[in-house]
Amino acid sequence: MPELPEIEQVRKTLKPHIVNKMVKHVDIRLPRMIKHPAPENFADILVGQSVRELKRRGKYLIIEFNTNLRLVIHLRMTGALVAADSDAAEPPYAKVRFDLTGDKTLWFCDIRTFGTMHLIVNDDISLPGLEKLGPEPGSSEFSAEYLEKIVKNRTGAIKGVLLNQEAVAGLGNIYVDEALAQAGILPQKPARSLSRKELKELVASVNKVIRQGIKNRGTTFRNYVDGNGTQGTNQHHLLVYGRKGQPCKKCGRELIGTKVAGRGTTYCANCQR
Numbered sequence: 001m002p003e004l005p006e007i008e009q010v011r012k013t014l015k016p017h018i019v020n021k022m023v024k025h026v027d028i029r030l031p032r033m034i035k036h037p038a039p040e041n042f043a044d045i046l047v048g049q050s051v052r053e054l055k056r057r058g059k060y061l062i063i064e065f066n067t068n069l070r071l072v073i074h075l076r077m078t079g080a081l082v083a084a085d086s087d088a089a090e091p092p093y094a095k096v097r098f099d100l101t102g103d104k105t106l107w108f109c110d111i112r113t114f115g116t117m118h119l120i121v122n123d124d125i126s127l128p129g130l131e132k133l134g135p136e137p138g139s140s141e142f143s144a145e146y147l148e149k150i151v152k153n154r155t156g157a158i159k160g161v162l163l164n165q166e167a168v169a170g171l172g173n174i175y176v177d178e179a180l181a182q183a184g185i186l187p188q189k190p191a192r193s194l195s196r197k198e199l200k201e202l203v204a205s206v207n208k209v210i211r212q213g214i215k216n217r218g219t220t221f222r223n224y225v226d227g228n229g230t231q232g233t234n235q236h237h238l239l240v241y242g243r244k245g246q247p248c249k250k251c252g253r254e255l256i257g258t259k260v261a262g263r264g265t266t267y268c269a270n271c272q273r
C-alpha cells in the first residue's frame with residue numbers, strides 16, 4: 001500500500017498536470033469506487049469545474065476545485081493516479097478517466113480495486129478517516145511529548161500505535177518497520193514501556209525515514225508508480241522491510257520475520273531492543 005512518501009510523490013508529480021485545468025468529461029468504468037455522491041451524479045458535478053490545488057493529508061490526496069468542491073482520493077492497496085496526454089494509449093486497469101483541458105487525461109487505475117473517491121460538495125459529508133488523522137511526521141505537533149501522551153495507556157505493541165492513523169498520519173507497514181529499525185526499538189515492545197529517550201529517538205527516526213522516502217521518490221515493491229507512471233527508488237535503501245532472512249545492514253545478523261499487530265514484521269533481534 002502506498003504510504004506518506006508515495007502519496008506525496010504522486011501529489012508533486014501530478015500537480016503540474018492538473019492545476020488550472022478544467023474537467024471536460026468523466027468516464028466511470030467501475031462505479032463502486034465512487035463512494036459519494038451517487039456515481040450518476042459524480043460526473044455531472046465535476047464537469048466544468050477547474051482544479052485549484054492538489055493537497056495531501058496522511059495517505060489521502062485532495063483535489064480542490066474553484067468552487068467549494070473537494071475530491072478526496074485514497075489509493076488503498078494498488079490504486080494509482082497517472083496523468084497522460086489525452087491521445088496516449090489507455091493504461092492497464094483504468095477504472096475512472098478524467099479528460100481535462102490542455103489535452104491531458106487523469107487516470108485512476110487500480111488492480112485490486114480497493115481505492116475510493118469521495119466528492120465533497122459544500123462539506124455535505126464528513127470523512128472520519130480524514131478528519132481524525134493524527135499529526136503529520138515532520139510537523140511540530142509530532143513530538144516526543146505528544147507521543148508520550150498517546151502511548152501512556154497503550155498495552156499493545158509500539159508498532160500498532162505507529163500504524164494507527166489517529167496517532168500519527170501516513171505511516172504503514174514499510175515506514176513503521178524502517179523507523180523502528182532506525183531507532184533500535186523492537187516492534188513488539190509494549191508501547192507504554194518506552195522511555196522518553198526512546199520516544200525522542202522514535203520521533204526522529206520516523207521523520208528521517210519519511211524524509212528519505214520522499215527524497216527517493218517513494219518505495220516500489222510491486223505496483224506503486226507516481227503521477228507520471230514512474231517507480232520509486234527507496235526500495236534500494238531499506239534497513240529491514242522486505243529483507244527477512246538477509247543480514248542486518250548494521251550488525252550482519254540474520255533479520256527475523258514475524259507478525260506484530262497483525263502485520264508481517266521484519267527486525268534485527270540484536271540491534272533492536
Ligand SMILES: [Zn+2]
Pocket residue numbers: 248249250251252253268269270271272
Ligand atoms: Zn543488527
